[in-house]
Amino acid sequence: MPYQTDDANLLIVDDLPENLLALDALLRGPGIHVHQAESADQALELLLRHEFALAILDVQMPGMDGFQLAELMRGTERTKHIPIVFVSAAGRELNYAFKGYESGAVDFMHKPLDTHAVRSKVSVFVDLYRNRKRMARQLEALERSRHEQEVLLDELRSTKVELEAAVRMRDDFMSIVSHELKTPLNTLILEVQLRKMQLARNNFAAFSEERLRQMTDKDERQIQSLIRLIDDMLDVSRIRTGKLSIRPTSIDLSQLVVSVVENFAPQMEASGCELQFERPEPLIGVWDEFRIEQVLANLLTNAVRYGAGKPVRISVCRTDEGACIEVRDHGIGISPKSLERIFHQFERAEGSENSAGLGLGLFIAEQIVKAHGGRIQVESEAGQGALFRVLLPLESPAP
Template identity: 85%
Template sequence: MSDQTDEANLLIVDDLPENLLALDALLKAPGIRVHQAESAEQALELLLRHEFALAILDVQMPGMDGFQLAELMRGTERTKQIPIVFVSAAGRELNYAFKGYETGAVDFMHKPLDTHAVRSKVSVFVDLYRNRKRMARQLEELERSRREQEVLLNELRRTKAELEDAVRMRDDFMSIVSHELKTPLNTLILEVQLRKLQLGRNNLAAFTEDKLRHMVDKDERQVQSLIRLIDDMLDVSRIRTGKLSIRPTEVDIGKLVASMVENFAPQMEASGCPLLFQRPESLIGVWDEFRIEQVVANLLTNAMRYGAGKPVQVSVSRQGESACVEVRDQGIGISSKSLERIFCQFERAEGSESSAGLGLGLFIAEQIVKAHQGCIQVESEEGKGAVFRVLLPLNAGA
């Protein structure tokens, strides 16, 4: 027999040592390992420790005979598939062969054994064993390959979904950007065309001091709108690439919020949303002042847009080792559906389609707060206003 990569174990059971030695010498070949047992009990111990390609059992043994051992093997899950060949020196008239086949044997051989026949039969069973092992390995490989392909397919599906989301987000972004940038640009272009027309007619009376001041104020608002939109886009780009800069210094957040409220007060009054704010005692922490101003400005802008012309309350307090900035409006509120995605990019609350902005304010605010190891919370119901709460650890800059 040729050498094979699968070593095959053979079990021979006989109560006479000389028979075992003779059979061992007959069966030894490259790739075959013969295990000897002088009793059924020894055979059972070997069967628990090894996997066998074939078992050759002597029928007549003291104690448990070969037939009883075969019945035990057939009744055990681990050994029931092992082919069994019986060997007996008894005469054919005892009809042992019939009983052997009844116990599940695949063959029955009479002593003295035919050397060529024994080797030929063992070779067949060893080849069958090796083929079975090879097929089992191939099936395992196929199953592993199937699982890998399934994982790859799921990854491809996820990637496809992510790409579709990215394309959809890009299209949404381009649509919103084109719309939002056109608004201040169109106003500026219209103003320039009107002035050019007046100058072409040599109508300098159209440029009195009051009118010029009004024009400059109007131009400044439109330019500031453009700058804000561009800054938002740049911040999103920085966030995506992990390059959003945080430069922490000691900041009195009560003073910072008071300054922001003072700056926003005229706009809020004009929108019918007066700001209610009582400056707290000094509350100092380590944060990036410019970035925290961005967060507060976004929350105040949000309250002004959706405040429905009602007062907006702003407060600053200490909660444990964190500073808490709270902005509460009494406006249109946010639906539960919108609450789930309000901090996503390019998301705007329902009913806000006519409002300015790219839908990036809250996304940027949350990323800035996270960069300070803080969190931003929102509580709202439709028609009942909204509360935005920013919690910032006092030593975030450390």
């Protein structure tokens, strides 16, 4: 039967079996387990196996006597706190009681034992033991509670820091979004107001065919800017919820890069960036054409934005891993500090605060490349431009 929490073990040591049986019968009771030893050696074995509330030692035993056993117990960390009561049949004139107290005993009893006195004394020590165990358990519970509270406080502090960072990120994001959305919207509103003013004056000559084409092209650019901003925000939401869609099909990556480069040529020319690109050999693989185009567009947008009007070089080649696309600019470059965070959402490199964009392009690009089983590498130094390298396996993982 397993011991209960408040059970107490008693050790009785006597070289006479009849004395052990008498003490056992006297002391045994509910929640009290009596362990008998006929010698000091047996007692030491029991002391190694059990925790005792009290040890009752006979003084006069062959071999190691009770006093020697007590000295061993007091010299051992595991047993030095066990209360010891000596019993002896010797006369009081031998002064055993004094020697017993010197050995660290808490009491000394002479044989024949007073049954009532023995039970009362043992009951006191058992109660003290149980109270000590209860206090130890309470202290352990308090310590666990204190530790749990500290862990909870640490978690709360961490959560507070994360929430504060999230609030700052939200505020920064809203500030950037407001600015970025206002730029094309303000242009569109201004154009509409100018046209309304011309119409109010019946100045239809202001709407020549060439002028209308320019207006339409300008409106389309502003609308496309708004669409890109909205698409970026939607993609971030999809990435966070694990719903970014990847639909791989067999495509020629080289032809895709050619198409993106052709679409960016007017923008590069307007920014004064010379576009260096040699038409590559066909490179067939299984990728999501729309998403890879999105990655290229983000990298080229950054190259134009931070390229300081210097040449931008694009290359496509086959590698041992699959396909490699490199976009190299010679602009402001990226500091080591910024390199650690440019792929985080809403983060932009130092020195780019006055540039357009939400700080989402590289974050989205990296997530798209990862979804294809690939990776993006970047090499850069401040003032030395940047090289972005996209490595893609020829076949994307299953969606």
